[in-house]
Amino acid sequence: MISTNPFLIFQSMTLQSKSKLQNKNVKLPVIEQIFPPNTDEGEFCPTCMSHIRGSKVPTLAVCHRFKYLEQPECLGALNDLEERLVSLRIFGISPHKLTGR
Numbered sequence: 001m002i003s004t005n006p007f008l009i010f011q012s013m014t015l016q017s018k019s020k021l022q023n024k025n026v027k028l029p030v031i032e033q034i035f036p037p038n039t040d041e042g043e044f045c046p047t048c049m050s051h052i053r054g055s056k057v058p059t060l061a062v063c064h065r066f067k068y069l070e071q072p073e074c075l076g077a078l079n080d081l082e083e084r085l086v087s088l089r090i091f092g093i094s095p096h097k098l099t100g101r
């Protein structure tokens with residue numbers, strides 16, 4: 001996903017451009033689909049980059065009608081910790097089901 005997300009900042013996002021992806025042998029139709037119109041560069045998370053490197057359009061792509069909702073004003077005032085506490089998902093943490101004996 002391109003980092004227009006007003007809610008989260010991914011530290012491992014990488015800045016990519018259309019020409020940079022072409023140099024990495026990503027197919028042109030894929031490149032054309034992952035960038036919004038009139039946009040030549042954007043930041044992508046590791047999950048999206050793994051799809052792109054495999055010449056696949058990420059699930060969370062603009063061409064799949066993915067877009068962020070408008071940020072509610074009350075969320076704009078949160079600090080990093082508060083933001084994590086109210087997040088639906090905390091990235092980098094995988095929940096595991098515990099098995100009882």
Ligand SMILES: [Zn+2]
Pocket residue numbers: 001002044045046047048049058060
């Ligand atoms: Zn992504």
